[in-house]
Amino acid sequence: MKIRLKIALNTTLLFGFLLAVILGAVYNVTQAIIEVKFYERLEQRVQISSKIYFEKDELEATIYADFAARYLKKLPDESDQIFNDQMKPVIPPHHPEFENLPITFEQVKQEKTVHFTNKKRLYVAQYKRDNTGEYVVVVCAVDSNGESYLATLQWIIFLSYLVSMATVMLTSWFFAEKVLRPINDVISDVGNITTSNLEERLDEGNGKDEIAQLAHSFNGMLDRIEDGFQQQKSFVSNASHELRTPLTALIGELEVMMMRERNTEEYQEGIATALIRAKSLREIINHLLTLAKTNEGMLTEKLTPIRLDELIFEIHAQQPAGEVVLDFGDLPEDFDEMEVMGNEGLLRLAIGNLVENALKYSEKRPVKVEYYHANGTANIKVIDQGIGIEPEDLKKVLQPFYRSQRAKDFAPGNGIGLALAAKIIRICGGKLELESKVGVGTTAHLTFKSKQKK
Structure with missing residues (x-):
């Protein structure tokens, strides 16, 4: 995988994770606020139901009931019920949504107000005391408006997430290409450098960023390679010359000796001269072998x-x-x-x-x-x-x-x-x-x- 794609993917994944956390938090907070607001409306309904049932003045109770009917919008699937201290309904008819409630009379009496949900319905139960006894007033309804709002919010979040991810991916790809362009230029320039043009050097740009430092380091390496290459060429040339000189002299000396018959003294003199040439050649070869060992780090x-x-x-x-x-x-x-x-x-x-x-x-x-x-x-x-x-x-x-x-x-x-x-x-x-x-x-x-x- 190329670095450009890695940068784009990593940036997108990091942004996607952070955006998911933020959007998830927004959704959960919104859901909690909607739920709190709906519970507040249910508590208002509990107060109305309590006034209507426990009010001794029938005229005032009628006024409360008329006010609720006129000015309070009925909640979706709204129901209310009043239970005695045995959690038995006191007002007929019996509604199925109030069966098997996950609360007890003692719990409501102790906490005064209890919120809970059951099968998508939201419930509010409050403890009430009257001269006729102790009661629990329960009101429930379905927050269909809140559910619709949350469903719409989910779609908005989902589409926003997709658009944001695509935008970040494309933007990251563009900026990664822009950032990596100098590296690609370095790669291209490096690919054009061979043994025939070791004098070429990379453009170091502004000389301040990491790419410039890389180019500077590479140019330094090229300086050392060029110097070593030149030394190697000089070494080979000089070694060939130094080996050729005594070897040529040795061959020449032997050829001169073989051109005609010579006396013992002349042969001894020629052999002595050839021996000097051979020793010089051996000395050069020994030194070259030692130099080769030092170059290879064998010592x-x-x-x-x-x-x-x-x-x-x-x-x-x-x-x-x-x-x-x-x-x-x-x-x-x-x-x-x-x-x-x-x-x-x-x-x-x-x-x-x-x-x-x-x-x-x-x-x-x-x-x-x-x-x-x-x-x-x-x-x-x-x-x-x-x-x-x-x-x-x-x-x-x-x-x-x-x-x-x-x-x-x-x-x-x-x-x-x-x-x-x-x-x-x-x-x-x-x-x-x-x-x-x-x-x-x-x-x-x-x-x-x-x-x-x-």
Whole structure:
């Protein structure tokens, strides 16, 4: 069921329920008022009947009877009767409508006036006392005018209800279409966006209502998708290029060796060169596989507690003597705070890549690795004195396969190390920030939440 129909139906049902309650209340109140008014008329008839029967002055009784006949309109099927204290009729003839009355003499005597209905007739019974004894005067009639009025009111209510429901249904349908029109426009615009026109954006309208917020959120998602799509295209293009280069060089080297007979020394030299190309190709493939794993989130389930200080010592031990200088600053009293959650092998690879990258572009100058704790976080800084990074390149160096022209001219590489390190650090709950100045050097700042502070 479409939202437009849901809105129209729900609005109509709610209005119908409220209208039914209101109209039902109107009908019941009207019915009660008509009944009260008719009982008041019956009570007047009781007074007339009492005067006529109990009045000792026959002339005055005759006057009452003549007044009732002249000026009081006789009620439909009106009858009256007077009963003694045994509830026996005292005035003939006996009327069938007064048989088996659901009242007793004591009840009427106690309540003075009793109203009741029996077979569509309305009755009023009143207690009267005379020097001849105690009596109950009962008058009954059928309120045919009231019934006719209520029947007419029922038809008016029924027709009003049908017309109101139809009007509300049509009005709700119209306004629902008007309210949902912007959503339909969004649906139409979304349906026109494909991979070939990801730059298209939805109209955000006035920018204030919920539809505008939806369009704004969707545009933000499109920005991220477009950025990811462009990165993927760049990644595929660069990966193809990086794989093709060593593979082409390897094939070329082997083809040159096979062009003619060579001595042992030349073969060994050619094989050594081919081996270098093959190792470079293996390194790129390994990095690509690791990047694929980080993209698919395959590493998050393998996070374990790791001591960063021990990891730094291991990486330092793998570097040539004197090229990496360690500097340990403020450390927590509880050594457990030096633990972070991460994948040990990958975190070693990430920090190792940062150190090796710093050494590569430092022109043989020592690289400093600082480790300290501050505000519940573990911090690692890898500081080099290398060629630095241009400001416009600093925003892109964490993208896979991106290498600045300055870096290409200075040393060979494939542009995967920094991107891989950044992803691994992010998966381990850390953050990598780069600061650089051309000709001065680069600082890679790693921040991790301590295990006990998480």
